[in-house]
Amino acid sequence: MTATRQAGLFQEYNNNYTLKPVNLRSVPQRSPFRYPGGKTWFVPNFREEMNHMRTKPEMLIEPFAGGGIISLTALFEKYVNRVIMIEIDEDVAAVWQSVVSGNGPWLADRILSFKLSRESLLSELSKPATDINERAFQTILKNRTYHVGVLAKGSGLIKYGENGKSIGSRWYPRTLADRVLNLEKISGRIDLRLDEGIRF
């Protein structure tokens, strides 16, 4: 999401709930995903609301998990003991399934050893994923190289990248691998459901 869009969403929320302005730089980037419509902008307000709760909740449910920034914040910052993340998209869910099943280190290695070029990307994404971990890797690859991170079928590769850069403009292997490895600290407290959020 662009900074302008984030500011717009914050303003919209602020108009409705009269919350104080917050500093978005205070939000650590913990998710391997980049998401149009991500909720990073909401994190400072989430913290404030959680800090005002008299009793610490045991569990948080994030019904449209995506990049899962609210769940990750809730666990890393100890607002809850466990989270249920619900995600309807099998590709997106595969990333969380891989992490939750203890395959974060494998995923991190896979990210680090992939040499990105247009050819290697197209070749990798044309292969059927053989298991959940390969599917997770392909999802991260797509999310970081497709136009504004959109994973929907029919969306395309970054043509000129953002700010005139190439498909590699959002592929930071070391940073992504570190984020995935960091998730090991809290992965045992995530319950991932491939399901429909509202129904759940």
Ligand SMILES: C[S@@+](CC[C@H](N)C(=O)[O-])C[C@H]1O[C@@H](n2cnc3c(N)ncnc32)[C@H](O)[C@@H]1O
């Ligand atoms: C905009 S993203 C969420 C962003 C995320 N909370 C974050 O901050 O990174 C929306 C996600 O919700 C998922 N989703 C959409 N409709 C859903 C539904 N009915 N049930 C569960 N997940 C859904 C999408 O597949 C997508 O991954």
